[in-house]
Amino acid sequence: MSQPLLEASDLNMRFGGLVAVDNVALRVHSDEIISIIGPNGAGKTTVFNCLTGFYKPTAGTIRFKGEDIAGLPGHKISRKGIVRTFQHVRLFKDMTVLENLLVAQHRHMNTSLLAGLFNTPGFRRSEAMALDKAMQWLERVNLLDMANRNAGNLAYGQQRRLEIARCMVTRPDLLMLDEPAAGLNPKETEELDNLICELRDHHKVSVLLIEHDMQLVMGISDRIYVINQGRPLASGTPESVQNHPDVIKAYLGET
Amino acid sequence: MPESAYYFIQQLLNGLTVGSTYALIAIGYSLVYGIIGMINFAHGEIYMIGSYVAFIVMAGLAMIGIDSVTLMLLGAFLVSIIITSTYGWSIERIAYRPLRGGNRLIPLISAIGMSIFLQNYVRLAQGSKDIAMPSLITGGWTIGPADGFSATLSYMQVLIFVVTFISMTALTLFISRSRMGRACRACAEDQGMTNLLGINTNGIIALTFVLGAALAAVAGVLLGMYYGVINPYIGFMAGLKAFTAAVLGGIGSIPGAVLGGLILGITEAFTAGYFSTEYKDVVAFSLLVLILLFKPTGLLGKPEVEKV
Numbered sequence: 420m421s422q423p424l425l426e427a428s429d430l431n432m433r434f435g436g437l438v439a440v441d442n443v444a445l446r447v448h449s450d451e452i453i454s455i456i457g458p459n460g461a462g463k464t465t466v467f468n469c470l471t472g473f474y475k476p477t478a479g480t481i482r483f484k485g486e487d488i489a490g491l492p493g494h495k496i497s498r499k500g501i502v503r504t505f506q507h508v509r510l511f512k513d514m515t516v517l518e519n520l521l522v523a524q525h526r527h528m529n530t531s532l533l534a535g536l537f538n539t540p541g542f543r544r545s546e547a548m549a550l551d552k553a554m555q556w557l558e559r560v561n562l563l564d565m566a567n568r569n570a571g572n573l574a575y576g577q578q579r580r581l582e583i584a585r586c587m588v589t590r591p592d593l594l595m596l597d598e599p600a601a602g603l604n605p606k607e608t609e610e611l612d613n614l615i616c617e618l619r620d621h622h623k624v625s626v627l628l629i630e631h632d633m634q635l636v637m638g639i640s641d642r643i644y645v646i647n648q649g650r651p652l653a654s655g656t657p658e659s660v661q662n663h664p665d666v667i668k669a670y671l672g673e674t
Numbered sequence: 675m676p677e678s679a680y681y682f683i684q685q686l687l688n689g690l691t692v693g694s695t696y697a698l699i700a701i702g703y704s705l706v707y708g709i710i711g712m713i714n715f716a717h718g719e720i721y722m723i724g725s726y727v728a729f730i731v732m733a734g735l736a737m738i739g740i741d742s743v744t745l746m747l748l749g750a751f752l753v754s755i756i757i758t759s760t761y762g763w764s765i766e767r768i769a770y771r772p773l774r775g776g777n778r779l780i781p782l783i784s785a786i787g788m789s790i791f792l793q794n795y796v797r798l799a800q801g802s803k804d805i806a807m808p809s810l811i812t813g814g815w816t817i818g819p820a821d822g823f824s825a826t827l828s829y830m831q832v833l834i835f836v837v838t839f840i841s842m843t844a845l846t847l848f849i850s851r852s853r854m855g856r857a858c859r860a861c862a863e864d865q866g867m868t869n870l871l872g873i874n875t876n877g878i879i880a881l882t883f884v885l886g887a888a889l890a891a892v893a894g895v896l897l898g899m900y901y902g903v904i905n906p907y908i909g910f911m912a913g914l915k916a917f918t919a920a921v922l923g924g925i926g927s928i929p930g931a932v933l934g935g936l937i938l939g940i941t942e943a944f945t946a947g948y949f950s951t952e953y954k955d956v957v958a959f960s961l962l963v964l965i966l967l968f969k970p971t972g973l974l975g976k977p978e979v980e981k982v
Contacts, residue, residue: 497870526871
C-alpha cells in the first residue's frame with residue numbers, strides 16, 4: 420500500500436512517573452476513517468495532544484506525509500494539514516459564526532497590512548474567496564441563517580457542527596475529532612455520521628476519531644485502534660475488534 | 675452665563691484633555707492584558723520614550739532650519755511612533771516571550787525590571803534634568819466675560835482631541851474590520867485554538883505590543899507638548915494613571931480603557947479645580963478603590979471565565 424498519511428510509531432508520553440501513552444502505534448491512510456476507542460483515561464486524548472503538537476512526546480516518531488512532525492509547534496503542524504477539535508467546544512464565542520470561519524482561513528489569505536490598507540484587488544479577491552468558502556460550509560452544516568450571530572449563542576449541536584466547518588475551511592488533509600458525538604441527540608449523531616462519511620468521500624479528508632458512541636464508531640470506521648491504560652490493545656476492522664477477547668475483557672471486565 | 679459655569683466648562687475641558695491621553699496609554703495596557711493576561715508595567719516608559727523621541731525630532735528639525743509647525747508635528751509623530759513601536763516589539767521579544775508559559779508572576783517581575791531599566795537608560799542617555807518641550811501650538815478660543823473668569827479652549831487641546839479621536843477610531847476599525855484584527859480577537863479568546871488553526875500567535879502578540887506602543891507614542895508627543903516639560907520619570911506616574919484607567923474601565927476592554935481614562939481625567943480636573951490640586955491623586959485612586967469594591971471587573975469588564 421502507498422505511504423500512509425500519518426504514521427506514529429513507538430509513541431510514548433510520560434508525565435513524571437505516570438506513563439500516559441505506552442508504545443502506541445497508528446497509521447492513517449488517505450481517505451480513511453480511523454477510530455481510537457478505549458475506556459475513560461486510556462490515553463486517547465493524550466495521543467491526540469501528541470499528534471497535534473500540544474505535547475512533545477517523550478519518545479517515538481510521528482510522520483505526516485513522510486515528514487517528522489513530533490514536537491513541532493501547533494501552528495506549524497496545522498499548516499501541514501492536521502486540524503482537530505476538542506472534547507469541549509472551543510469556538511470563538513464572542514465572534515460571529517462567519518468570523519469564526521474567516522479567521523480559520525487567515526493563513527491562506529493575503530494578510531499584508533499594506534494590501535489591506537489600500538484594499539488592493541488581490542486583497543479583495545482573497546477576502547471574497549474566503550467568504551465564498553465560509554458560506555459553502557455554512558450551507559453544508561445548515562448554519563447559513565446564523566452567519567451573523569455570535570457563535571456563543573448557538574445551540575450545542577450547532578456549535579459542534581460549526582467547529583467541524585471551521586476545521587474544514589483550513590483545508591486539512593487529516594481531521595481529528597475528539598468525541599464529536601458527545602452530548603448530541605440520536606438525530607444529531609446520525610447527521611454527524613453522514614457528515615463525516617461525506618468528508619471522506621467528497622472532500623478527500625482522512626478522519627481520526629475518538630468516540631464513545633459505539634454505534635457511530637462501528638458504523639463509519641474503516642479501522643479501529645483500541646487503547647487501554649495507555650497501551651495498544653487491539654486494532655483492525657470493526658468486526659475483528661468487536662470480537663477480540665481482550666477488548667471484551669477491557670470493556671466488560673473479567674468474567 | 676454666570677462665571678461659575680465658565681469655570682465648570684474649563685475644568686471639564688482640562689479633564690477631557692488629560693483623560694483622553696490617559697485613555698491612549700490605557701489602551702496599550704488593555705490590549706496586552708486582553709491577549710496574554712499580563713500587565714506590561716514597562717508601558718509607561720514607552721510613553722516617556724515617545725516624548726523624548728518627539729523632542730529630539732523637533733530639536734533636530736529646528737537645527738537644520740525647518741520650522742514649519744506642520745512638518746515638525748508630522749515628523750515628531752511619525753518618528754516617535756516608529757521608534758516606540760520598535761521598543762514595544764523588542765521588549766516583548768527580549769523580556770516577555772522567553773518567559774511565557776511559566777508562572778504568571780515571572781513576566782510581571784520582568785516587566786518591572788524592564789521599566790526600571792528603560793527609565794535609567796534614558797536618564798543616562800539624556801540626563802535627569804527637566805527638558806522644555808517646544809510648544810508649537812499656541813493660542814485658543816476664549817469664551818466668557820472680559821472682566822472675570824473665562825473659559826479657554828486652546829488649539830493644543832483641540833489637537834489632542836482630534837488626534838486621540840483619530841487614533842482610537844483607527845484602532846477600533848483595525849480590530850473590528852481587518853484580518854489581523856480578527857486574528858487578534860480570536861487570539862484574545864482562545865490562544866491555543868487560534869494557534870491550532872495555523873495562525874502564528876506569537877506574531878499576533880507582538881503586534882499588540884506594537885499597537886499599544888504606537889498609541890503610547892502618540893500620547894507621549896501630545897502630553898509632552900501640553901505640559902511643556904519632560905523628564906525620564908514622567909512614565910511612572912502616567913503609566914500608573916493609565917493602568918488605573920484601564921482597570922477602572924475593565925481591563926481587557928478597549929472601550930473600557932477609553933471610558934476609564936476620561937473618567938479619571940475629569941475626576942482629577944474637578945478635584946484640582948474645586949478642591950485642591952494636592953488631593954487630585956488621592957481622589958482619583960480612591961475612585962478606583964470604590965469602583966473595584968462594587969464592580970471588581972471594572973465598568974465594562976467581563977468576569978474572567980477560567981479556561982480549562
